[in-house]
Amino acid sequence: MTTRSQLLRLALVGALMLGGLGSLLAGVLLSSATEPMPVSSTAPAHEIPSVGTSPVREASPSVPAARGVAELADPAWVTRVAKAGRIPERALAAYAGAAIAVRESHPGCGLGWNTLAAIGLVESEHGSIDGSAIGPDGVAAPPIVGVALDGKGVAAIRDTDRGELDGDTTWDRAVGPMQFIPATWAAAARDGNLDGVTDVQNIDDAALAAAVHLCGVGSDLTVGENWIAAIAAYNDDATYNNRVAEAATRYARLEG
Numbered sequence: 001m002t003t004r005s006q007l008l009r010l011a012l013v014g015a016l017m018l019g020g021l022g023s024l025l026a027g028v029l030l031s032s033a034t035e036p037m038p039v040s041s042t043a044p045a046h047e048i049p050s051v052g053t054s055p056v057r058e059a060s061p062s063v064p065a066a067r068g069v070a071e072l073a074d075p076a077w078v079t080r081v082a083k084a085g086r087i088p089e090r091a092l093a094a095y096a097g098a099a100i101a102v103r104e105s106h107p108g109c110g111l112g113w114n115t116l117a118a119i120g121l122v123e124s125e126h127g128s129i130d131g132s133a134i135g136p137d138g139v140a141a142p143p144i145v146g147v148a149l150d151g152k153g154v155a156a157i158r159d160t161d162r163g164e165l166d167g168d169t170t171w172d173r174a175v176g177p178m179q180f181i182p183a184t185w186a187a188a189a190r191d192g193n194l195d196g197v198t199d200v201q202n203i204d205d206a207a208l209a210a211a212v213h214l215c216g217v218g219s220d221l222t223v224g225e226n227w228i229a230a231i232a233a234y235n236d237d238a239t240y241n242n243r244v245a246e247a248a249t250r251y252a253r254l255e256g
Contacts, residue, residue, distance in 0.1 A: 069097030118247035127177035146174035
């Protein structure tokens, strides 16, 4: 029987460093759980998706020097790619801006917007799950709160924050468009829109926190094993890793 760890070791990773005006981390494809493959010390030689770009917004007198992440990516690029990928523009601006921001805060991480967008899709359908939507201010409304992590088909995580973030004093729940559990949010929370508040329901704050978290776990995400480990730190499940990898690959191809 093929174990989860073996499946992860069989992964193909298309992870390319952000560079110039912003290359993208290409997606990764994991092997099928129903088709075991020989384990080797190196990833199988499969085709790696082409790299894309996430251009930085040009400076101008009308654009302030200190900008939230949603203001960092080129607006024309955001509009074009959002339409092509059926990603809400407001969410894409946050994903792309967060990837740009960690180029400075975490040099060498190699995180691309498409990985953040893939996580956003899998976790909350870009903030649209259960009738929610991300408004112009970046806040998901109604607030997104996941199921109780009570061990019934999900991980069992007892309450860690007295319900402060998720409203549950018995079990933890994943919260916001990027679905942070309270303990992870407490460690990774960031003020992505520079309003002085860290709001897990705000896509700017959540996307930047996710970027920082992924870079902190994976270090250099251009290395396949590191990319897999970073995604596993978000959700340690082979099926989840597959879904994120497939979405990240699809998004990277939008610029082909």
